[in-house]
Amino acid sequence: MRSVAQSDRNLHSCADYNGFRVTSIRLLAIDIDGTLLNAKFQVSDENLAALRRAHARGVEIALVTGRRHKFALPIAEQLGVPLTLISSNGALTRSLTGETHHRDLLPMEVARQLCHEMQAFTKHMVISFDHDQPGALAIESFAAFTGSIFGWIEKNRAFIECVNPIEKCLTTDPIQAMFCGSFDAMRMLRQSLSASAVVKHLTVLRTEYPMRDLAIIDLMNRSCSKGAAISRWAERLGISQAGVMAIGDNHNDIEMLEFAGVPVIMGNACEELTSRGWHVTSTHDDHGVARAIERFIE
Secondary structure, eight states, rough: OOOOOHHHHHHTOOOTTTTEGGGGGEEEEEEEIIIIIISOOOOOHHHHHHHHHHTTTTEEEEEOOSSHHHHHHHHHHHSSSOOOOEGGTTTTTEEETTOOEEEOOOOOOHHHHHHHHGGGGGGEEEEEESSSSSEEEEEEEEETTTTTGGHHHHHHHHGGOOOOOOOGGGGOSSSEEEHHHHHHHHHHHHHHHTTTTTTGGGEEEEEEGGGTTTTEEEETTTTTHHHHHHHHHHHHHOOOOOGGEEEEEEEGHHHHHHEEEEEEEOOTTTTTTTTOOEOOOGGGGGGGGHHHHHTTTT
């Protein structure tokens, strides 16, 4: 991976990108975990100030996250500027006031087929729904959710119901299904999933944290991704692809970065992203979002 110093030189030296001035950026799409948030899950004062300056310049801001809407909302509200929250890897697009602009739900029958074909892994499974009451998240039991994922379980415990077998929770279309666990467990899941009949109906997205031995596999509707959501939102705002800048760090950000006219990856990005030749900013612990805004927008 390139050093922060090399990354800053790359960003600083680029006044034009793909034939347009970088000052033409009108929509800024930012991932949350590993990007906007540092290792302590905080938004730094530098990132906060830079985002507010970008908004003051007339740049539309969208937080684009794998988190569900309710779990991401406090971070979005902390920024103190009007923005759009695209959650669950592109499944939901909402304003901070709760206005729903788009939903891309997973068909219930597809979710049932997934439960049937992945029976060996349902202990690692979470199914989420678009409401904020208990049962918004369904699992079979808490037993398999240990290690670094336990913190997420604790923060969401009020919304979790145990349903065994888990497919009994499917009385309406869910937002998504998620599997999480160790790298070894999720590697076996991916192998089984790739050989299944249901996979043709799904978008399969992964998020990995090697230092925590945590891998997350999100199963979305076939048309759903961060890239599809930000493309749809840019079109609604009348903003061209060239006017979109995206910042991310993990595998589930790839489609969003591929769409953006200016794709920027974090200094802590996963290896798959660093091999794409995209611009690299500093790490999430070194205010990488602020550094990218300073170079490309200011």
